[in-house]
Amino acid sequence: MNISKEEISPVELRLTVAIAENDYKDDVTKKLKEIGRTHVIPGFRKGHVPFGELKRRFGKQLTSDVINDTVYRAVIDYITENKLNVMGHPMPVEVKEAFEEGDQEFKYDLALIPTLDIKPSADDHYPFYEIEVTDEMIDEQDTNMRKRFGSQKPGEEMTADAVVKGSLMQLNEKGEVNTNEGAIQVTDGIVFPLYFKDKEETAKFDGKKPGDKVVFNPNKAAGGDAGELASMLHVDKAIAGDIHNDFEMNISEIIVNQPAELGEEYYNNVFGPDKVHNEEEYRAAIRELIAGELAQNSHILFRNTFDKAMMEKYGDMQLPAATIKKLFFADAENADEAFASQEAAIKHEIIENNLLKNLEIKVEPNEVLDTAKALTARQFAQYGLAGMDDEVITKYAKEQIEKEEIRNQLIQQILSSKLYTAIEGMVSLDKETVSLDKFKEIAQNA
Secondary structure, three states: OEEEEEEEEOOEEEEEEEEOHHHOHHHHHHHHHHHHHHOOOOOOOOOOOOHHHHHHHHHHHHHHHHHHHHHHHHHHHHHHHOOOOEEEEEEEOOOOOOOOOOOEEEEEEEEEOOOOOOOOOOOOEEEEEEEOOOHHHHHHHHHHHHHHOOEEEEOOOOOOOOEEEEEEEEEOOOOOEOOOOOOOEEEEEEEOHHHOOOHHHHHOOOOOOOOOEEEEOHHHHOOOOHHHHHHHHOOOHHHHOOOOOOEEEEEEEEEEEEOOOOOHHHHHHHHOOOOOOOHHHHHHHHHHHHHHHHHHHHHHHHHHHHHHHHHHHHOOOOOOHHHHHHHHOOOOOOHHHHHHHHHHHHHHHHHHHHHHHHOOOOOOHHHHHHHHHHHHHHHHHHOOOOOOOHHHHHHHHHHHHOOHHHHHHHHHHHHHHHHHHHHHHHOEEEEEEEOHHHHHHHHHHO
16 A cells, blocks of 8 residues: 655645555455354355355445545554644545445545744743732622521511512402402412512512511512412412412511621631631631632733734634635535634634644643542532532542543643643733723723
8 A cells, every 4th residue: 555645735735545456355355254154144054155145245335344444544544653733534535435346546635733833932021910809809708708608597677688488469450469269379488589580579678577568579570480480479380471460478587698707617617627717817818719719810811912912923824724624614504604704713723732732731630630629629619518528529520520521621621721821931921910990991902
């Protein structure tokens, strides 16, 4: 078998594979004999089918399959041995579904990934904006965290996030309790005014106390959502959307959120055992938490700035457009338009792949597990389960990365994170601390 190459363009290559009958004849014969030994063929005893009959029945298709496989493997081996960096898979110039025996020739087009000599250095300057953490941010985070780790207790008066319990009585057109048969009456009603779609209905509960009565419209409160109405009024979803009456609620109980008190138990629940010991350390830990969250925005803005600079410098690269269209947009209604809409994204991916290769960025198995564990711990913390046992977190993380889709997502996430962390360490960052509002303005104009 002989393979020759022809350069179509600087980024497109055509391989011509000349395959002689001797390159595949033995495999065809072997497979035909295997069929004769293992298959039951009408009119013949198993293992006693004449070779000529096998060849007549199965020769053409089997020859096709063997040649296809032999040629394709040869092309893949050629790509590997010559270290060709290609997009997708080799594309046959002409699709042949069946072959006659004898010497033959096949052609494949390859889409080569453009090689770019990109290596960031300290001579490259980029702005890097850090967001100032204010006392107001810390106070707001403190309030939210203490609510999240607080407890539900009966309250004496309505608060913004309170849960209201009591009876719900359907009213008639005169605004009186409907006593007719079939009227809706709920003795154990529960409503969440904070989540009402219509804020005028929410406002009707302001300042109310246990024992008070409130007239409101559940349909307006639910925004006409039949599912929410069915749950609130204890009726079938099929009829819930047709209920437009006002209801009178006799409030029996108001459940309010009692914020957690500062102290050792709360500190341990939020940050884990023995991490925070007093209010000063608590506020410092919150400051660090907020700074870490805001830093992600700074890194994203840098990434966008860097990507924009790379596109300006390398965006005029030549792509293997013809082969890309056959590879990825063959089923599109208009391949040219589909390619044009994705051209910038393809170039961005090529730039990133070149950077990964040039900077030798790789992902180790332990990094995938560590990332999965960090994400798992964060998910537990969001549900108030900070400081979970490492064995539990590890077990759950391993279950997640066994799923191919999740594992691949994590690998891409780690590659991207390591790449841009490396770039930040190689270039010169002109750092500036700005307010959150100023940062938003900069990001919008970037």
